Amino acid sequence: MTDQISTDTIIRARGLKRTFKTRGGMVEAVKGIDLTVERGRIVGFLGPNGAGKSTTLKMLVTLLTPTEGQATVVGCDLRNDPVGVRRRIGYVAQNGTTSPEAKVGLEIVSHAELYGIPRAEARRRGEELLGAFDLDGVWTRTCGSLSGGQRRRLDIVMGLIHRPELVFLDEPSTGLDPQSRANLWSHIRGVRDRLGTTVFLTTHYMDEADSLSDNLLVIDHGKIVAEGTSADLKSRVRGDAMTLTLRSPDQMPGAVAVAQAVAGAGNVQSEGNVLRFQAPNGAMVLPGLIRDLGAAGIEPIGAEVARPTLEDVFLTLTGRSLRD
Ligand SMILES: Nc1ncnc2c1ncn2[C@@H]1O[C@H](COP(=O)(O)OP(=O)(O)O)[C@@H](O)[C@H]1O
Numbered sequence: 001m002t003d004q005i006s007t008d009t010i011i012r013a014r015g016l017k018r019t020f021k022t023r024g025g026m027v028e029a030v031k032g033i034d035l036t037v038e039r040g041r042i043v044g045f046l047g048p049n050g051a052g053k054s055t056t057l058k059m060l061v062t063l064l065t066p067t068e069g070q071a072t073v074v075g076c077d078l079r080n081d082p083v084g085v086r087r088r089i090g091y092v093a094q095n096g097t098t099s100p101e102a103k104v105g106l107e108i109v110s111h112a113e114l115y116g117i118p119r120a121e122a123r124r125r126g127e128e129l130l131g132a133f134d135l136d137g138v139w140t141r142t143c144g145s146l147s148g149g150q151r152r153r154l155d156i157v158m159g160l161i162h163r164p165e166l167v168f169l170d171e172p173s174t175g176l177d178p179q180s181r182a183n184l185w186s187h188i189r190g191v192r193d194r195l196g197t198t199v200f201l202t203t204h205y206m207d208e209a210d211s212l213s214d215n216l217l218v219i220d221h222g223k224i225v226a227e228g229t230s231a232d233l234k235s236r237v238r239g240d241a242m243t244l245t246l247r248s249p250d251q252m253p254g255a256v257a258v259a260q261a262v263a264g265a266g267n268v269q270s271e272g273n274v275l276r277f278q279a280p281n282g283a284m285v286l287p288g289l290i291r292d293l294g295a296a297g298i299e300p301i302g303a304e305v306a307r308p309t310l311e312d313v314f315l316t317l318t319g320r321s322l323r324d
């Protein structure tokens, strides 16, 4: 890895570490991680609860001082120029920051004032951003009267009011229903596509990471365990998951013999009338397999080829499931 900072690098962190003193002893939340994020990307920071995502984010946005390590964020040194970092980034915390009784407009204007944006300008930008996030007409409503999805979009509007080059979103869709999540994702893509803002988001949802990110960083126990595009990561998993359903369990011995001839003996599992194995290119293997089964007098009633998911990637990398 070269140590040169390309002009397109917007985050570069080296050896970031954070420990917490607790009554039970020292907790090593982040154990020395390196990050390089290119401008204009949507980068997903994926890992299970407790992996160290929020702690990493809080260091990058200057809310927590690293125990060790250094970072440059939008051209500013984290330790020497935290004010410079803060001015150039947006940060949307895991639980949002709007208070339920406050009026949306006032919340936006007073947040903008922190960045020295005059009230009239704040109102103009606020109304424009609300429109872009399908929140027209909420200016005089209270934040607490918005739906979960609307409130989360408002959080993002607040994070963008000072036109940052880079926005950090901590678990943007946690707690939302599937429809609101899909809607939020299209707005997050819009932030990058329409405003050109680089997006760095954390998530423990594989589907969110998969759907949104150009690049993924996978974190577990405070360490980066993999990085690349979703396709890169999936190609590391050994093969597709093949599932065949037979008419009856009586056919299983014959079917296992046929599958073993195709897939190798150690790889075939059976349970009742369902047979499973891994194959490097499942779609290519399937027709021959069905033909060989037919020759043995066995006609499956179901056949499925599943491409690896990010869940399989995580399982392969860590031996554990990403699910809570
Ligand atoms: N202020 C703190 N004091 C003590 N331990 C903490 C503190 N913040 C986070 N941790 C611990 O650090 C680890 C990482 O937490 P966090 O960064 O919030 O994970 P994630 O956002 O990936 O769920 C967890 O074990 C958590 O309990």
Ligand SMILES: [Mg+2]
Pocket: 053, 054, 055, 094, 170, 171
């Ligand atoms: Mg978190």
